[in-house]
Amino acid sequence: MTFEEFGLQARLLENLAENGITTPTPIQEKAIPLAMEGHDVMGLAQTGTGKTAAFGLPILHAMMKDGRRVESKVVRTLILAPTRELAKQIFENLQNFCAGTHLKMALVTGGAGIVGQMRKLEKGVSVLVATPGRLLDLIDRNALRLDATEFLVLDEADQMLDLGFIHQLRRIATLLPHGRQTMLFSATMPKQMEEIAASYLNKPQRVQVNPPGQTADKIEQSIHYVGKAAKFDLLVELLDQHRDDRALVFGRTKWGMEKLARSLEAKGFGVAAIHGNKSQGQRDRAIADFKAGKTRVLVATDVAARGIDIPDVRYVYNYELPNVPDQYVHRIGRTARAGNDGKAVAFCAPDEMGDLRDIQKTIKSEIPVASGRPWEKSEEKAAEPQQRNKRGGGGGQRRGGQKAGGAPKQGGKPQHRGGAGKPAQRRAGGNPNAASKGGAASPRRRKAN
Template sequence: MDFDMLGLAPRLVTKLAELGITDPTPIQAQAIPHAMNGRDVMGLAQTGTGKTAAFGLPMLDALMKNGEKPSPKTTRALILAPTRELAKQIADSLSAFSSGSHLKTVLVVGGAGITGQSRRLEKGTSILVATPGRLLDLIDRGAVRLDETQFLVLDEADQMLDLGFIHALRKIATLIPKERQTMLFSATMPKQMAELAESYLSNPIRVQVNPPGQAAEKIEQCIHFVAKAAKTDLLVELLDGHRDELALVFGRTKHGMEKLSRVLENKGFAVAAIHGNKSQGQRDRAIKDFKEGKVRVLVATDVAARGIDIPGVRHVYNYELPNVPDQYVHRIGRTARAGADGCAVAFCAPDEMSDLRDIEKTLKTTIPVASGRPWEVLGNEPKRKPAGNGRGGPRRFGNKGSGGAGKPKGDRPAFGKPAGDRPSFAKPAGGGQRRRKPQGNRAAG
């Protein structure tokens, strides 16, 4: 099947050919015909399978045939995405598909000047790509209204739920006419998705490529069981084996990834970092340099797990495992894009064994072991009991119902400090006043 057979306008098919896009992906082949018939669509497919074209091409086709110009401060089509990176990626793709036509695409996201975005919306736009928070800001300012919106797309809807956008989505939905076409695309299917689909979609057709939670078939996965302190050395060793190929490295924290990027830079790697502490300009430059090959290693938090569509990414490293299993699928989905092969390498420290179990349960498979042996110590570790001392106050690591601060039971130190370094406040010396500034290792009393 080719795009001609899907019924798209010849102008769009020609533009796709100019961009080197000739054969529809499975999600495109399934979703586009239904969307062109005006049906609401719920699409389930992993990242990297071509969802943007799946909802974008039928929408562009309809807007091109309509030919009407939008009224001032309105939009014909609204696309909502959870992150700035993903929103920009969608806007860039749609602009490329529609170049040379009368259609105009506007991007509005946080981290950029809202005044300039307001000005770009004054004359109206054919397509508005937005993150929910910034869109509500613009609506509150009177910069845009949604009463003439004919198409609504929710992309990566599961992540919007994860990020707490459900209330923003509900508010936005009340501002859009009920007579519209809605398309919802997601890589996973959490329980809340059924509620979201019921609220937004009318008699939708469901199209599905990979079962929710499954990783793309062309991704070769493996895991290294490695102590936390040895992760950086192992990462350097593995990256050193393919310095000329693009690699993404994911971790959990902003500060941790910033520190890791500096270490890799000192090791001679062309590296950049993107995370929540970076400005939008810094994040855009980092991704641009990564796409152009000026940067070979991109270190990121989950802000990039769904916002990077770079076919050249050959390797994805989970330096730290995510504590949300579905996020692992999205991270490794940054490789093996557009039909290419990819490699996903994960590191697992002892305290990440429960995360690994949850990930493998979601994948319904066991990730092949590249080195080391599965850690067992945390698997048998008893869970910490809920806090409480029987009198309504907090319990200090083993003071069971004593009512006072007391001393930890056994050899277990309180608050993570070595037992010998912690001064005791249980009893003032000689029955006098409580000591204000305990010194050294000397216990008071």
């Protein structure tokens, strides 16, 4: 099938061709015709499969076709995304799709001045891409109206649940007209999603490319069973084997990943870090440098797991396993994008065995072992007294004076599974998105977006 066969507006087809998009992906083949017929759509597909075009093209086509202008403060199309990075990615893609048309677009997220965003909304917009927290801030200031919204998209809705946006989503739902068309897209399908679907969707058509939680076929996964004190040396050893390739390194905590980035920089790697403590400008520059190849290693918390769309990221490292298993799927989904191959490498310390079991249950397969062997129950138990609560800050001093995320003592070697190292380290904690310790509706959580 081709995009021409969908009957899209000629200008959209020209813009797609100019951007090198010529053949619809499976999710686009299934979702676009249903959306163009006016159905509500629930789309389940892995990251990197072209979901933005799947929901964006039908909406842009409909608004280009009717040619209507927007009224003051009206938002004709609202697209909600969980993170600043993902919202910006969606906004840029849609800008490319509708270049040269009458459609007006705006992006509103935390980390940017709210007054300037209010000015952009004064005359109304055809498409607004927003994070939930900043959207509600603007609504509270009477900067926009949702009572005339015709199209609504929830992208990466499961991540919005993970980040505690359920209360914001419930409130937003009450502000929208019942006659709108809604599309919900997600890579996983947690139980709470049923409530979201019931609140937002009307007799939705379900389209699915892969079972929820299934990882992409082109991702080569592997795991190293390694003591926490040896993780840094092992990471350096592996990164050293492909210094010319882009690599993403994921961990749990903001301070831990910042410290890891400095330690890698001291080893001669070009490194940048993004996490909730970085300003929006810092995060944008870090991703831009990574995309341009100025830095080859990007260290990140899960705040970035849904917002990095760089086709040639070859390696993803799970330096610390996520304690929300679905996050593993989204982390490794940053590689093997746009038809490319990729490798996902995970490290597992004794106190992470429970997280690993949850991950393998979610993806319905065992991750191939690259080194070591699974930790035994006695070793897991020995590590338990050293852990902090999962919602704590994590980290602390390691035995021998090594700090979390830093290099081991001089002369230390990677302690692969086999008894060389003692598993008496603390567990890195923190919320999986590492943006805040606040509750689901806390101001700090909303500000982090």
